[in-house]
Amino acid sequence: MRQKDYFEAYIDGYDKVVVYMSKQSYEGKSARFYLKDSKEQIIELKICSIEDTQNNYRKYILEIEEELTIGEEYYVYHEHARKTIAEYSYIVKTDRFDEEFFYDGNDLGPMYSRRHTSFALWAPTAYRIVLELKRNNGLCETFEMKRGEKGVWRTTVPGDLNGVAYTYHVRVNGRWRETIDPYAICGGANSSVSAICDRESLRFRTYPLPPMHSACDAVIYETSVRDFTIQSGIGVHHPGTFRGFVEENPVTQAMQTGFSYLRSLGITHVQLMPVFDFGSVDEVYPQMFYNWGYDPVHHRCLEGIYSTDILSYSARMREFGHLVEECHKNGIRVNLDVVFNHAYDKENFAFENIVPNYFFLMNEQGDFSNGSWCGNDIDTTRRMSRRYFIDTCVWMTRFYHIDGLRLDLMGILSIDLVNEIYLRCRSINPDFMVYGEGWDMPSFLPQEQRASIRNTGKLPFVAHFSDRFRDVIKGSTSAYEIANKGFCTGAEHLLDIVKNCLCASCVDFGAGQMFANPRNVINYVECHDNHTSWDKMRECCRGEERWIRKRRQEMMIAMVLLAQGIPFLHSGQEFARTKHGIGNSYDQSDAINQIDYLRRNGYQDMVEHTKLLIRIRREHPAFRYSITEDLYQHVSFEEIEGQALIYKVKDGQEEIWSFFHPGATTLYYHLPGNVDILYYNGPSTLTDQQDLEIQPYTTIVCRFR
CATH class of the missing domain: 2.60.40.2320 (Immunoglobulin-like)
Known part of the structure; x- marks a missing residue:
């Protein structure tokens, strides 16, 4: 300013x-x-x-x-x-500055060996930099760093420094700033220090996973490390932590809680809400505050509240690596929700202390962009900024063996960055996924460069969340429109646009084409943001009996899981999760946000129905076309009296019809051949059927014999 x-x-x-x-x-x-x-x-x-x-x-x-x-x-x-x-100031935004100081070496951060550790920090505008080591005995040592080519400062310290903490003191723009190292991969509680670690001692095992033909093979299940096991009395000894997330014992197995429950669902991917260091909780007193973690402080150091040993520099790394190992061992891939679009505290962000202004979107008048509504926007058009985030994703993929990234507020990020993340990570993991929120945020980044839905054609292998699908199937999520209905909640007049949604909005009928191919689309009706589907129905379906709302919820889940595109489920959606009417629970208590396994027990039939729908999707490829041309050839629709929709899919092996009827009347339909009923508001043993009685609020899936 x-x-x-x-x-x-x-x-x-x-x-x-x-x-x-x-x-x-x-x-x-x-x-x-x-x-x-x-x-x-x-x-x-x-x-x-x-x-x-x-x-x-x-x-x-x-x-x-x-x-x-x-x-x-x-x-x-x-x-x-x-x-x-x-x-x-604005000089750091010039192409000449980028060209003069772009550094393509791979040695930024601490390079550890038992004999010595070399430190390198990119800081072209700095006047002086002093490294301060903070040893366990309380003694501090300082080392003047020397400026080298491309604005990289260096020093080497002899001795075995494994486990030693450090900070940098950077003099830039006329004042000294103490800062952590953004290139470090471990650090102390509340981002107070960075730390040196022996990476070779932290190698994690890999396990073979079933190959994916396309991203449409995924069934993504979003949850929070804390929420998933924080409820008391569920048999988890380390609740709310990386260890607790994958903990199994006779109690969790008998109660089907935590990881035992996750394994039973049949999902292919678990998406973890932010696990890298964020600033809106106190790691030393983790129960004092609750926060989802969309407040990034460090992109390579893990969040301490999820560790069983908060004061250890490396425990969180070992425990998270074990989480990924256990998921992979059980056939579940791990996607991470990362927040590259803004910083929690711009003035104290490490890069702002080291290279002021470079990493934030700023105009020539010195104003900073705020398209994220968080007070600042990261600038991913600058070469060293883009390189940092790409290298971070590559490192996560190689080091922790993750399988995908969900990019928060992806419309703030540049198309070039997002495409390069996908290409680089896919070269390591052929089944790697990249997807994110495609809202066209009002940042300083020109519209044609934003990784938003409007530019989906420039992101051929990246997916966006489909707000059209959410709003048409469930109804608007706006707090001011919570009473508005979607198709499954009773707006039968939306039949035509539902066809478009079930084809991943990749076709030109029912509504305008939004996406190039089904692999570019995340279908969802519920995520961590906004009211849960169950809470919304308390308003938009007010007065309806509980059994009707359960049927509506199951129909929404069925549409998510059977539609063309990539299905996405919010944890607890399968058992009518409620946050007691709170639409944005990012800083509410564990009581509001925890996964409630007692409630799950009361809705076990919904859980079983969801498992069946997941299995149907995974067993029948006709629900998983990845290219739009296949939709025109193999997907069609029919309406029944303007009230219900028949969604017809086929391939060379079989033909499957799904019926969605959100209305209160009973309908009848004569099929052109005999079918086996795979699903009729749940499991079905009906076979060789030709005449259907379609009860109110009903979902049916049948396969022709």
């Missing part, structure tokens, strides 16, 4: 300094300006223009006629002999 002090100066280009003088000081007037470096050399600045601003300042655009040395500490003087630091 500019125009807050009496006298400010910003280096906005290699030949440009912008000065603001408050009219409350010398009336904002100066006829001369000078630039002085640390060696007391003076450079006279040429005044190119003067203008008055709306904030009672006078703005001067000054030209530098001599070559700047990036990283030198400059001050600007005006004619009254007052001085102010010349901050490196």
Whole structure:
């Protein structure tokens, strides 16, 4: 933010300094300006223009006629002999800066060996950097770092430093800032320090997984590490932690809780809400606050509240690696929800302390973008920023063997970044998935560069969440429209657009085409955001009996699981999860957010129906076309009296028809041949049927003999 002090100066280009003088000081007037470096050399600045601003300042655009040395500490003087630091500002956004300081080495961060550890930090605008080691005995040692090529600072410290904590002291833009290392992979509680670790001692096993023909083979189940096992009395000894997430014992097996329950569902992928370090909880007192974790502090260090040993630098790494191992051993892939679009606290974010302004979207006037509505937006168009996030994803994939990424507010990120993440991670894991929220956020990033739904054609292997599917099938999620119905909640007039949704909005009938191919579409009606489906139905289906709402919920789940595209389930959706009417529970208590296994027990029939629908999808490829051309050839629809929809899919082996009837009347339908009923509001043993009685609020899946 500019125009807050009496006298400010910003280096906005290699030949440009912008000065603001408050009219409350010398009336904002100066006829001369000078630039002085640390060696007391003076450079006279040429005044190119003067203008008055709306904030009672006078703005001067000054030209530098001599070559700047990036990283030198400059001050600007005006004619009254007052001085102010010349901050490196918009210059860091120039293509010349990117070209001059792009570093393609692979040694940033601490490079550990038993004999010594080498430290490297990219900080082109820094004037000095001091490494401070913080040993376990309380002693601190400092080491002056030396600037090298491409703005990389280095030092090497002899001895075995495994487990030693450290920070950097960076002098940039005229002041010292202490910071953690954004390139480190482990650190201390509440991001207070970074730490050195022996990566070779933290190798995790891999297990073979069934190959995927396309992303449409996935059945994604979203949950929180904390929520999934935090409920008391479910047999988990380490609730709310990485260890607890995959803990199994006779009690969890008998009660079907935690990982025992997850394994029973038949899902292919578990998507974990943020597990990398976030700032909205206190790791030392993890029960003091609750938060989902969409407040990133460090992208390579795991969140401490999920560890059984918060003060250990490496325990969280071992425990998370074991979580992935156990999931893979049981045939479940692991996707991570990552937040690359903003920082929890911009002013204290590590990169802002090291290279101010570079990693955040900023315009030439010094204003910062806020399309995320979180106070700042990460700039993924700059080469070292883009490289950092790509390298982070590659490292996660290689080190922890993860299987996919869900990118929060993906519309803030650049198309180039997201495509490169997919390509690089897929080269490691051929079945890797990348998907995210495609809202067209109002950031400073030009629309044509945003990884939003409007640009889905430029992201051929990346998927977006389909808000159309959610709103048409369930009804609007807006708090102001919670009473609005969708097809499954009683809006039968939406029959035509439902056809479009069941074809992943990749076709040109029922509504406009939104996506290129089914592999680009995440179908969902519920996720961690907004009201659960059950809570919404309390409003939009007010007065209906519970059994009707259960049928409606099961129909929504059936549409998610049987539609073309990639199905996504929110944990607890399969047993009518409620958050007691709270639409945004990101900072509510465990009592609101926990997975309630007692409630699950009361809705066990819904759980079993969901398992059956998952099995039907996985066993029948006609529900999993990945290319739009196949939909035109193999998918068709029919309506029954304008009230119910028949969704017909086929392949070379079989033909399956699904009936969705959200209304209150009984309908009858004569089939063109005999069928076996795979699902009729649950398991069915009916075979060789030709005449169907379609009861109210009914979902039927039948296969022709």
